[in-house]
Amino acid sequence: MFMRYMGLALMLAMGFISYSEEAKAAEPECGLNTGEKATGEPIVVGGINGNAPPGDFSGGTDAAAAYFHCVNDNGGINGRPIKYIVENDQWNPELAAQVATKLVKDDGVVALVGNGSVVSMAVNAKLYKDEDVMAMASACAISDCYENSNIVSSNQGPLPSGIGALKFAVEELGTEHAACIGFNIPNNGGWACDWAGKYMESVGKKSTALLMDPSAVDLNSVYLQALAEGVDTIMLMLPAGPALGILKVAEEQDGGDTFKWISPTPLYDPTIPAALGDYWDNKLYVNIELGPFNSDGPDNQNWIAVMDKYGEKEDRRDTFSQSGYLSAKFFVETLLKMDSAEINRTNVTKAIKGISGLTSDLLCGPYYVGDFDRHMPNHAGRMVVYSENEFKVVRDCYDIDSSYLEPIREQERQLRLIQ
């Protein structure tokens, strides 16, 4: 924390120099876009992230916070500002239960927005259902996030993103046998690698799940395990930190060409190129769940503008951040359609469940919620390759083929989003 402040002070000092440049950046557009501060009675909204080793999932809540701040400066929800309370569960189930209880029961939030955590959803899914509160999550990574009535996430999670990466690898890179390296958390790595395996089987290829302890010390042996299995492709179903660790080991062993390297979205992060270096040029393919960071799409540009103006300097600007922006934007759009005097939890939950057919250039398909027992609106993504210190799109929007999506497609038919 202390170092963050030191860094902040430095940034501020430098900010004076670059101020004139920043002023030229596009003005963000938020909510009513009136340019007037909202002063009415606040609407309380919560968010839970998980930020502790082995992974930082705070991008979603950071972006949601920035967007809400912008909305509050631009007329709020018909004059009422949003009071956004963010808690960190620190990857600890006990803490996750505590902070969720605090938000839902003590603070009386009308909804949760921007959530991103590995443990929190599993612990709290039942609480959300019992208390009839909706969670519009942004950085979900476990099955519970996609298999509950009161949770809907705008990111894909490891299952579709991983299968998306595999689909690309099978079709374009000639993968025959893939290793799925994930955490041995049953509803995270276990779940995602299991479905990834089913996908590989369905296309007549092989796969091996290599599940590791999140606190495993020796990433070297995880890499060696893949080598011993004789796979031709390695998929890193991991948060960015451990994934980077394995790439480092692979670089040391000169494994960049021994395997084809693919990954779901966590490695798509603007800070990654600096950590990767030239070695990985054209060797690492990443499936991205939302739009490319440099896209000219209006929502992507607005996300950048909101983060530039309202974000904190140390906020992560990764896929989860885009996803948090999107959740927050859809949430605000939904609230704006309501009578501002009638904004309470019951009505907000109803309104969120009524969302259908929203679109954004960040998404490949429509966003919807509906009154269903599971939700996974986002399951089509893009593929990028790491090349010359940046990520380049190599395949634009494509959907995945997995029997996991059968109930989801049935929902889409019911909402008349597909035929």
Added chain:
Amino acid sequence: MKIYALFLISGLAVGSLYALGGIGLVVLRRATGFLNFAYGAIAAASAMICWQFIDWGFAGPVSWLMSILTGVALSVFFGRFFASGLAWREPVVKAVATLGFALIILGLISFIWDDAARKLVLPTDKIGFRLMEVRITVTRVIAFGASLLIALGMILYLEKTKTGLLMRALANNRAHSALIGIPILRVETIAWALSGALAGFTGMMFGDLVRLDPTIITFMVIPAIAAAICGRLESLFLTFIGGLSIGVAEAMLTLVKTAAPFRSLVPFVVAVLVILWMQRKQRLVFQTED
């Protein structure tokens, strides 16, 4: 064949870190009677300092030096201000006191550096050579060579130098040593400094070769203790061998599919077995000192 060589090398690298840790623990324990649970925390602090200096843009050697100095400073701080007050207590109380120091250091590290993913890169990572188709980086060679040299050096130091002799005297009987005029404070401070420097070096290597995560480095002390137990908390040579064997066994077990998830049990199982072996002839608890 290549795969075995790879696992062997990987195991030797981790094993030499366990061995290094164990040696640092044994040196201190022999001279002062302290089994330092804070060893891992000191190593973690050193690794983070090294990363911080590199991140600030300092030249490599400066960062490495700062890292080792951090280890020495933390270790000597405890030795001078707390250890002397506990000199006459039972070994287990001394060890528990170092737990307190470990918690303080770990708390401070976690407070100063947030949980971002970091990696520690040393220039020696980029230089490597091939042996039996396996690429070995210079960092690994350094870690292995250093633990070998340090083990040898420490054995010679304790056997051949005057300070080494004084340390052994102190370990045998502190009261008598004081009586015959051994400068206890000075000798002990040297031991704390030596062990701190070793902790700093181990932390840096661990951060580079394994993972730069303060909590993980802090609790690396547990397998290091297992290595030290292999040397009965006394023998540097056996500690060295113990650490290496644990590392290699752990890595090799990865190849046995059913045992792979349990392979990190190796240090603990080995340590328990060694303790049982050591006590095999003992019938009564009060036969030994501790």
Added chain:
Amino acid sequence: MILHLRRESRMYATFGFVAICILVLPLIIDSIWVKVLTSAAIFTLAAYGVSLLYSHLGLVNLSQVALVGAGGWIMLRLNYAADFPFEVNLLISAVITAFIGMVLALPAIRMKGLYLALITLMIAGGFQIILSAIQFPNGGSGFFGVALQSPGEMRRPVIAESDTAYLRYSIVIVVFGIMLAAAHKFSRPGRAWAMIRKSEANAMAAGVNVTFYKLWCFTLSGFLAGTAGGLLAGALKILDAKSFPAGESILLFALAIVGGVGHWMGAVIAGFLYRVLPAIFNNIGIDADLSLVIFGAALLHAIMTAPNGIAGQISTLFQAWGRQNK
């Protein structure tokens, strides 16, 4: 007479404390604190087990949280396997964990001091790996019961479905647990422990079965850990392998010492420090990592100058106060 009075008033104070905890606290605190206090109460019981071993036999147990994890594992396994009432499952978990504690103590029984501490530390390290490899049951099939999906339903006691009721329920169980353990002090095992503590050789000479009574103490401590684990499973409904690392066992031991061993109040303080203090820090926006610094400093302080811990200092304070008012 004065002594008698003091003991009586102390008893009333104890009853008063427990009554406030059960009756008043759950009503006036926010829901987050209901959860925090439930955890604190549960770990109070586990800390009391650590405290028993240290105060009666001078044995350092660095694997208590690992045993709590074992108790929680068994509790979850039973919950998904059979339709027994919560209490039955809790008792079975406690008994099996006690048995595990005893078995693990067997090799340690001829050791004392440092080596014993080290063996418990190695056990804690081992449990961490094993729990992580087999994971906690979540309603899946097979012996390990792990399903690759959302967890099933962990039942709570019929009379304590809500968080508030569960807090009361936990406190009652914790009080019973502590009373059971404290009762040992005034009976045969307590006397045996006292003799062993003074001198094992003398105890043996006096015909005390040293091995048996030492094992008994470990078993009792394991029983408390198992009960705590079962209660924790009910409180959180799912458990996570990352929650029971060796580091937590070390921390709980440290806090048991800081709180003060040998007195139930010390364990209460340990439970409070372990769970409530970090929550307070989180709540008021102080980095909870700093609580570790405080714990470490308090441990050093306790070791060097205050062997009876905070509980000891409070009781000294009260005694001084009592003398002044005489």
